[in-house]
Amino acid sequence: MRDAEFFGRWMAAVAVSVEREADRLTELDSPIGDADHGSNLLRGFLAVRAALDAGVPPSPGAVLQLAGRTLIGAVGGASGPLYGTLLRRTGKELGDAPEVSDDALRKALYAGVGAVAQLGGAAPGDKTMLDALVPGVAALSTSYRAAAEAALNGALATVPLQARKGRASYLGERSIGHQDPGATSAALLLGALADTADSADAAAPAEDGE
């Protein structure tokens, strides 16, 4: 079972990886976007970290909803509403239980990714964050590490795609040959989840179930 503290550490781990990768995300966003994905996400997750530093809410669902609301209020652009919706919807699905199972988190993330697809009107293959999120969440039934790897592979697989959503879609065929920055940051999110789970499970090897 995962408690609110686990979710707080997950969000902090996302902030750390976004901090580390911000320049690369912005670099990926230059040839096909408008060169701000890294700086925007960094601003958002630093705000999330600050919000959680002020006090971790009592339940996993509340942690994700706070993070989602904070992203919507701090980021702007498309990534604010899309990442904000992903976390808020996932948090809402988790409800207010003080602890949630890995299976409940898997189902909640599935709903969160569905909300992102609906909000952005995108589908896998459109060269967006969904190209990492959809295979990532599908692989959650195996393990968090498998999910992280599937998401990363999904991000790498956006290189030959032609963008059909977001600003890169304006480039038409010229978007081909570039890795999608949104899919790349989505892979960071699931990578941070796997890292957080690894360190939690190493600390508590007696955890039953999965």
Place this chain on the structure above:
Amino acid sequence: MRMLINSPETVVADALRGMAAAHPELDVDVERRIVVRRDVRGGGRVGVVSGGGSGHEPLHAGFVGYGMLSAACPGEVFTSPVPDQMLRAATAVDSGQGVLFILKNYTGDVLNFEMAAELADEDGIRIERVLVNDDVAVTDSLHTAGRRGTGATLFVEKIAGAAAEEGAPLDRVAALARRVNAASRSFGVALGPCTTPAKGSPTFDLPEGELELGIGIHGEPGRERRPMMTAREIAEVAVGAVLQELDEVGPADGPVLALVNGMGATPLLELYGFHAEVARVLAERGVPVARALVGNYVTALDMAGCSVTLCRADDELLRLWDAPVQTTALRWGR
């Protein structure tokens, strides 16, 4: 990177502080990032609010004032504002007559304004939204995010603002704004990329002797790269592309409003020279130019290049275009 800034993180707030210092007639909330007409409160008129990323100055804050916008919310550079900003702007200017949100068709702007409209609705503020999508360089299909909003934003904001100033009700201001958008088309050309403060280097490489056709306003490359052309040749391509689509929306020989818009780093000497070619092409095709505007209005930081926007204008649109306006960047008749 050689930029006249303190830091990439503070660039928008610093610009707003400067705007506040230079223009006491504007109410500039630096922290919350909204710029409001000081004389708008209690005006009993429809509020006209626009917003979008920073980096397009004078759009949008430069168009706040008598006869145009009631308020503007600037986002981070090339990033849409957040719903809270838009809601605060709407709350600041609503006098019970409702508020028109004018937004450009970009995924982020659409999503954030959508959320803001929902929040405003919950607060009992009537909201209408108008989406500007005038860029002919983008195919409006299921397989794109739809046509971009570019130069026509200026036409929409001016004419909607004039109607609101006259006391027109919300649905009429919104209908006029939609009519202007439907009657407008744009095409942009870049002679060089721009440098965003966050990245600090040009957003794309454009070798000497080449240009990008069909650009937007975010420093992104265009649809096509070609060897450098003369102003005359560029005008042929740009005006041709705009007219081809415009002919579907109005009488082919009807008068137009014409905007030759600089992207930020192209001098007026070149823009006027380019306008001479635009005017020539239009004359050759029998399109009368009712009003023309040349200058830097919808920019992309320090991008070199320009765009052409044409709007098929009837008597009513022309009258509203001519109506007095007093903003920091657009001013006539008053």
